[in-house]
Amino acid sequence: MTLTHLNARGEAHMVDVADKQETRREARACGMIRMAPETLALLAEGGLPKGDVLATARIAGIQAAKRTHELIPLCHALALSKVTVEFTLDVVQSCVHVEANCRLNGRTGVEMEALTAVSVACLTLYDMCKAVDKAxxxxxxxxxxxxGGRSGDWSREAVAAPAVAPASTPLDPVTRQPASPVVTVRFLAELRERLGREQHDLPWARIEQADIAGIKRALIAEDEVFSLLAERRVLAACNQVMVDDGTRVRAGDEVAFFPPVTGG
Amino acid sequence: MSGGRDMMIDVRVQQAGFDVGHEQQRLLSGRTDIGAVVSFTGLVRDFNERPDVRALTLEHFPGMTERALTDIAEEACQRWGLDAVTVVHRVGELQPGDPIVLVVVGSAHRRAAFEACDFVMDILKTRAPFWKKEHTSSGDYWVSERQSDRLDASRWES
Incomplete structure (x- = not known):
């Protein structure tokens, strides 16, 4: 592994990308700004003195992504084809989650652009809210x-949770060895009320068929109460993405079962 | 920027109410490339499965909800080449007449905005993890899915 921004003499230099092939490059970065619950409430209601906070922070993030090369010394100027900056207000953690996506067809990656967009969006949120909350x-x-690119695809999730030893497998407090893996099963809304439980850790060893249908069967084999899962129309999500009966499940996954949705 | 466009997606799940005019202004702020804005607001009715709904409680699946709404908004952006989508969905206890959900769509031309707004609501009703429990004088119950909602969503499959 070498640092490509250092030349043979160890001096900083800009990498010549003229001969690199153009490929589709994408990057997603996240961050958060924590604040007092009252500040978050003001933000949600649009009651802050500087006005429309999220719209301003979004424009700031997008503009910043486009100007990354002016801020970070050895970055190339890029013609980004897409920049999105999204905000999620989180009442539970009392914070705003910021997520930026950048894309282009080109010769260099867009990680720095996505990180810059998140950073500047966070800084702008701070600036817009600091009159009421400096902490x-x-x-x-x-x-x-x-x-994309020569170094290929990378994802934090994949690095954090290799297939062999799932990150969510807790250590046994006595032996300090990984405890036997489980699939965490969650029940929501009416299903939670009918089953009288919110969560159930299903030992991986009891699952004969590693898909959603197999999880249902293993649950029913454990306790007859779970036969509800076979009797009614029940939807499922694996790691918070809606899935079908045939979707594969791995040890350490979180599977949620819930009734048909009725929002809107 | 060659072929560059900024598409803005704003997704929020909150207990607090919202103001349609304010959300529309927010979506349009700093933009002069948007030629059409369509918004939809869903409200709590005082009749549904039973005739005397006094209140309802909306439960959701934190984390998945935001992700599902963002996915739906992104799909709409790609399908209709939109400039901006805002989705605000309330949770917690609501009274008849309260606004529940807001979808605002901005695009260069009106047809895309009308269709995309319709699409976002149809897909939201079948894919976003929200559940309603209605409170009436004859008791509380979880609202059942409607076959018509599934049919509405299936219109967009192609």
Whole structure:
């Protein structure tokens, strides 16, 4: 592994990309700004003195991505084909999650652009809210994934949770060995009320068929109460993405079962 | 920028109410390339499966909800080449007449905005993890899915 921004003499230099092939490059970065619950409430209601906070922070993030090369010394100027900056207000953690996606067809990656968009969007949120809350903290600015280019695809999730030893497998407190793996099963809404439980850790060893249908069968084999899962129309999500009966499940996954949705 | 466009997706799940005019202004702020904005607001009715709904409680699946709404908005952006989509969905206890959901879509031309707004609501109703429990004088119950909602969503399959 070498640092490509250092030349043979160890001096900083810009990497010549003229001969690199153009490929589709994408990057996703995230971060968050924590604030007092009252600040978050004001932000949600649009009651802050500087006005429309999220719209301003979004424009700031997008503009910043486009100007990354002016801020980071050895970055190339890029014609980004897509920049999105999204905000999610999180009442539970009292923070705003910021996510930026950048894309282009080109010769260099767009990780720095995505990270810059998140950073500047967070800074703008701070600026817009600081009149009412100076103690806000900007946290966990990080690359989540990148695609394309010679170094290939990378994702934090894939690195953190290799297939062999799932990250969510807890250590046994006595032996300090990984405890036997489980699939965490969650039940939501009416299904939770009818089953009288919110969560159930299903030992991986009891699952004969590693898909959603197999999880249902293993649950029913454990306890007859779960036969509800076979009697009614039940939807499923694996790691928070809606899936079908045939979708594969791995040890350490979180599977949620819930009734047909009725929002809107 | 060659062929560059900024598409803005704003997804929020919150207990607080929202103001349609304010959300539309927010979506349009700093943009002069948007030629059409369509918005849809869903409200709590005082009649549904039973005639005397006094209140309802909306539960959701934190984390998955935001992700599902973002996916739906992105799909709409790609399908209709939109400039901006805002989705705000409320959770918690709501009274008849309260706004529940807001979809605002901005695009260069009106047809895309009308269709995409319709699409986002149809798909949201079948894919976003929200559940309604209605409170009436004769008791509380979880709202059942409607076959018509599934048919509406299937219109967009191609």
């Amino acid at each position: 806000m903290t900007i946290e966990a600015v990080r690359l989540e994934e990148k695609r």
